[in-house]
Amino acid sequence: MGTIRVKLHELLNCLSGAQDLADPRLSNHHQQVAYLSYRFAEHLGLKNGEKNDIFSAALIHDVGALSKKERLELIEDEPVDVNSHGFRGAKLFKDFKPLKKASEIVRYHHVPWNGGEGQLFGGELVPFSIHIVHIADRVCAQIRPKRDILSQVSSIVGSIEQRNGTVFEPSLVEAFKELAKKEFIWFDLQSPLPMRRVEFEGNRMLHLGISDLLEFAHIISQIIDFRSGFTARHSAGVAKTAAEVARLMRFSKKDVKLIEIAGYLHDLGKLAIDNGIREKKGSLTESEFNEIKRHPYYTHVFLSAVKGLKKIDKWASFHHEKMNGDGYPFSAGGRDLPLGSRIVAVADVFTALTEMRPYSEGMDKENAVRALREMAASGALDAAVVDVLIKNIDHINEIRFASQQEAVIRYREFFKEEAQAAD
Numbered sequence: 001m002g003t004i005r006v007k008l009h010e011l012l013n014c015l016s017g018a019q020d021l022a023d024p025r026l027s028n029h030h031q032q033v034a035y036l037s038y039r040f041a042e043h044l045g046l047k048n049g050e051k052n053d054i055f056s057a058a059l060i061h062d063v064g065a066l067s068k069k070e071r072l073e074l075i076e077d078e079p080v081d082v083n084s085h086g087f088r089g090a091k092l093f094k095d096f097k098p099l100k101k102a103s104e105i106v107r108y109h110h111v112p113w114n115g116g117e118g119q120l121f122g123g124e125l126v127p128f129s130i131h132i133v134h135i136a137d138r139v140c141a142q143i144r145p146k147r148d149i150l151s152q153v154s155s156i157v158g159s160i161e162q163r164n165g166t167v168f169e170p171s172l173v174e175a176f177k178e179l180a181k182k183e184f185i186w187f188d189l190q191s192p193l194p195m196r197r198v199e200f201e202g203n204r205m206l207h208l209g210i211s212d213l214l215e216f217a218h219i220i221s222q223i224i225d226f227r228s229g230f231t232a233r234h235s236a237g238v239a240k241t242a243a244e245v246a247r248l249m250r251f252s253k254k255d256v257k258l259i260e261i262a263g264y265l266h267d268l269g270k271l272a273i274d275n276g277i278r279e280k281k282g283s284l285t286e287s288e289f290n291e292i293k294r295h296p297y298y299t300h301v302f303l304s305a306v307k308g309l310k311k312i313d314k315w316a317s318f319h320h321e322k323m324n325g326d327g328y329p330f331s332a333g334g335r336d337l338p339l340g341s342r343i344v345a346v347a348d349v350f351t352a353l354t355e356m357r358p359y360s361e362g363m364d365k366e367n368a369v370r371a372l373r374e375m376a377a378s379g380a381l382d383a384a385v386v387d388v389l390i391k392n393i394d395h396i397n398e399i400r401f402a403s404q405q406e407a408v409i410r411y412r413e414f415f416k417e418e419a420q421a422a423d
């Protein structure tokens, strides 16, 4: 099987970059923290491996805060409960080998130094690097994006110094005072893409192959879907349905995997859309629908920024396009739609029709077949793809159902400990 190589950091940015787009006040928070954490690590003379882990952890440190509201609160102030979103973030990535160490940092990134007691949490030793991400996080949270950055420096330095030894580790406070003298660092932090301002030696090693990519895309799909019980299983159904249709249509083994990845990532852009609109019962207003229409556009913006994902980008980002050109947001017609995109579009519709949602049962087989046929006849969906799906509908539906059941179990598991803690 052919292979692909994708930079881990570019992928991580798809995830947190999309989340940070949800509100201007979040202004690239993850990229800023990753950039500044890296400058700390460099200043302290840490090894490449450690720098990489710190940079990766910082790029995803708040992704466990699934709602925009929670993320904005984290910018406003240090959370009362130091570990909830950190634990959630770590839980998502803990079994993913390339981020094993980074997930430990994510877990504890709000633990205060507390005169040295912050070397432990719950009796367990925490990595020293968490204190780097912690201080970088609190510095970046204070930056006001629209104000002259250099005029903000002295008050930021003062507020960090005030918490020297209590919240922040003393040698890091000293390091910060040195770093704060370098004006270029502040200019980098306020630039639109701070992450791009660090290119480092270790970058070479941070490539993912196809099976890691599949695992990673699966994790991202959970972050997209777990934000709401409404969609908690959607992407898994689309991914597995698309992969099976592609297999039946004689895609190569590699392309079957790539289309599964595209299925997991097709709604990536939804991370940038307000949850309130996504969960709304009843019909959407025109401007709410206009907002929803942005999501495949954002999927494209982020996936196209990752080198090596061209095919996946096209297959994922065109899932609301129609054969007759009436889809959104690219108004691409049949001629511009590769077979992979048409398959993901059919898999998306089929999954949406048949899956159970909190307020509705899924459609039964007869009605789903009728709806799919109508959409093929009207020029919305590709007739040949619809045909393959209908011919194999029982078998495909079983696969779809099983993958969604598994996603529901993961969803319950994910929130179980918190639900228990709240009881």
Ligand SMILES: [Fe+2]
Binding pocket: 061, 062, 074, 085, 109, 110, 137
């Ligand atoms: Fe945080």
Ligand SMILES: [Fe+2]
Binding pocket: 029, 033, 061, 062, 074, 137
């Ligand atoms: Fe943060």
Ligand SMILES: [Fe+2]
Binding pocket: 266, 267, 295, 296, 319, 320
């Ligand atoms: Fe979508």
